[in-house]
Amino acid sequence: MSEELKNSLIVNAGIEQPDNINNSAIQRFKNLKRPRLSVDDYINGIVEGNITILSKAITILESTLAQHIELSQQIIEKSLPHACKSIRIGITGVPGAGKSTLIEKLGKHITNQGHKLAVLAIDPSSQRSGGSILGDKTRMELLSVDPNAFIRPSPSCGTLGGVARKTREIIVLCEAAGFDVIFVETVGVGQSEIAVHSMVDFFMLLQISGAGDELQGIKRGIMEMADCIVITKADGNNIQKAETTKGQYINALHLLPPKESNQTPQVITVSAVENNKIDALWKIVIEYINFVKENYFFDNNRNTQAKYWMNQTINETLSNHFKNTISKQQIKDIETKVINGKMTSFQGATILLDKYFNLLRND
């Protein structure tokens, strides 16, 4: 199915077709549409590991149509008893850090061991096109045709909160479909790392060798979230440089406080191109998971994450509701007064909150 048609399906299903879709596309769309699957059809298909049905379920999950939202929530609810049984791994690094190449090689290593791998992404900047990351499966040639791998680009829901929520729900569906290793990829330039970190069991930061010489634009705090720093492209003339970089990161990590997991972050140099140390990297992941399962951090962390996302959703909704109720101009006016020292931040907030609760009660 073409990207264009898929987007139309999301946007237009059940609605009269716009003229600009060609006839064969409409025909294919109609074929896809009929017969409609029931919730149980979806669940059975997903639990059997049927990739076509899993993909359809995700497409429905990403739809903004009211009937799809209703349907997708039912699918998720019934998928939940089959979920939660995977290792979830976050992977970040700036563009050019070698994420696609590493995911391809590490992914193949994992599926070769009999695992089923789902590769997801969080990229709030992505629009209809599927965004800048994972949009191009050609960069994962082998993995994209591996029957034990499932690659899905980032949902495009505008806000990070929306994208993150969808991704968490997609994880549930993938787990129900038997994927026991989940990658969540993101780009190392923003708030999206915090979102990914809060939905995975293991967080991997990719850095290019030579990072000690030139800063790599990784946002503050990202290094401190990492369970493992992977120095990529450690091959050819780069090997010595990569080892030096490794030493620098080990020193830097040494200055950071101990992690809640009680596990010291590892630093490793790899060459995805030469398939070097990929097995060692996977061993680090497995040893970490075993360690935190034994000291109960694994379960505690997942519980903390579940509560975190519930609170996030609540607070974000409250904040959005406030912003949608009070006019932008009113907020702007008060902000200007606060910035110009005509009132304190607290006084400004009080005025706006009074307005808000009055409007709500008279609603």
Added chain:
Amino acid sequence: MSEELKNSLIVNAGIEQPDNINNSAIQRFKNLKRPRLSVDDYINGIVEGNITILSKAITILESTLAQHIELSQQIIEKSLPHACKSIRIGITGVPGAGKSTLIEKLGKHITNQGHKLAVLAIDPSSQRSGGSILGDKTRMELLSVDPNAFIRPSPSCGTLGGVARKTREIIVLCEAAGFDVIFVETVGVGQSEIAVHSMVDFFMLLQISGAGDELQGIKRGIMEMADCIVITKADGNNIQKAETTKGQYINALHLLPPKESNQTPQVITVSAVENNKIDALWKIVIEYINFVKENYFFDNNRNTQAKYWMNQTINETLSNHFKNTISKQQIKDIETKVINGKMTSFQGATILLDKYFNLLRND
């Protein structure tokens, strides 16, 4: 005025006195109470730099009585035109890092140059007693009797949000009273650093020499907020160790992303006891302030901070209102279902939000 009486004044002003306050205390209390000062009396006193009136205004600000809240907001509003003209410096470090000693020596250095210095603190754990930091002025022997210095312990308002708000308001009053350098001290073990960092122009992290050998319990992300890392107690046998530590921090900072201020964080070793490099530390502060005033980061940052605190107050109030409206048990029940995989975080949040808005509309 004794700490005990002050607390009674806050809690009991205008209310019948409890029996457990002795008669002379009641007499002093009555003397203090009369004559009542008007808002203009307070403003005139503050702007003249009258420390007694400034202290009284802060005490009223910290009171939770309705009439005091009203009065203090009027005082702050009228103080605002006289405020914002100081350098605000945050100082953090774990207990034992030498904060009091450094504040004493750096403070004297600053007042000797003709500046007026206010030393405030944020310690949300502090209760009636005034808390664990700055409670004991004997640790700042010279500064506490310096007519150009004003030391005030942390407000004790329970939540960090409450304490932070009061401290920001106290800064306004101190600035209106002519204090042109403000220190805000905090302990390096929690969220309070983020609060302090969001209300100062320059953020200083104190580390003991030897930090490279043993971790110092500084919370994640604190190091990345620092504009300057001060290695303390660089004297006697410690000098070499302090220099090594300095080198390690310089390397570590090198791996962090550039700061928004465009200024690289400085690392310096000092000995407060031997008064060594205190002048160099102050020079770092001054040079930083000049640099960020020139590149407009100083003003931009203050504006960002003002908006941040307004949003914080709004979001915290919305969140508290939600928690006070929905029963703890209801939240707990849903949380348990989310943790046990009976529903997603999003579904849990939706149920609670529906309840909340229904209750609000029927209020």
